Amino acid sequence: MILPRGSDQLLLPVNPLFIVASLVFALGxxxxxxxxxxxxxxxxxxxxxxxxxxxxxxxxxxxxxxxGLLMDVxxxxxxxxxxxxxxxxxxxxxxxxRRLLWFSVLQxxxxxxxxxxxxxxxxxxxxLVSGGSFPGWQLLGAPTLEAALWPVAVWVLLxxxxxxxxxxxxxxx
Numbered sequence: 001m002i003l004p005r006g007s008d009q010l011l012l013p014v015n016p017l018f019i020v021a022s023l024v025f026a027l028g029x030x031x032x033x034x035x036x037x038x039x040x041x042x043x044x045x046x047x048x049x050x051x052x053x054x055x056x057x058x059x060x061x062x063x064x065x066x067x068g069l070l071m072d073v074x075x076x077x078x079x080x081x082x083x084x085x086x087x088x089x090x091x092x093x094x095x096x097x098r099r100l101l102w103f104s105v106l107q108x109x110x111x112x113x114x115x116x117x118x119x120x121x122x123x124x125x126x127x128l129v130s131g132g133s134f135p136g137w138q139l140l141g142a143p144t145l146e147a148a149l150w151p152v153a154v155w156v157l158l159x160x161x162x163x164x165x166x167x168x169x170x171x172x173x
Contacts, residue, residue, distance in 0.1 A: 039141030052093035064090035116143035
């Protein structure tokens with residue numbers, strides 16, 4: 001089997017409970033009242049894109065829509081603002097997931113930055129069309145921070161799937 005360049009080993013199958021736990025943890029982190037900073041990275045969007053790339057059959061656009069509605073209810077935003085942004089983000093991530101896995105983790109971070117920027121642009125456009133105020137140019141920092149957190153998310157979320165090093169020299173895998 002030919003492995004993509006970014007991966008150095010075969011991974012174990014992912015536990016569906018771990019996917020749910022990571023999404024619930026990211027949602028919980030987004031629910032913590034840290035203040036309304038425009039440059040605050042969206043951890044739920046980061047984890048959602050990760051699972052869209054690595055498990056597109058299990059985490060798709062429908063889950064992104066439901067999580068977006070939960071974020072809209074929590075933040076008191078226009079109903080559907082985050083749902084639209086997360087749905088677009090999920091669709092774009094599923095679209096490029098096969099190509100993205102061939103790159104190294106740092107190159108993947110460069111490839112997911114436009115996805116995060118597009119999601120924030122859609123959310124900003126919905127906010128401005130509905131009569132909201134412009135949060136400032138520091139909003140450009142959020143997609144950059146999310147892309148910078150991509151290697152950390154890959155390392156943390158793939159950790160349970162990595163095999164322990166096997167000293168047995170007789171087995172090929």
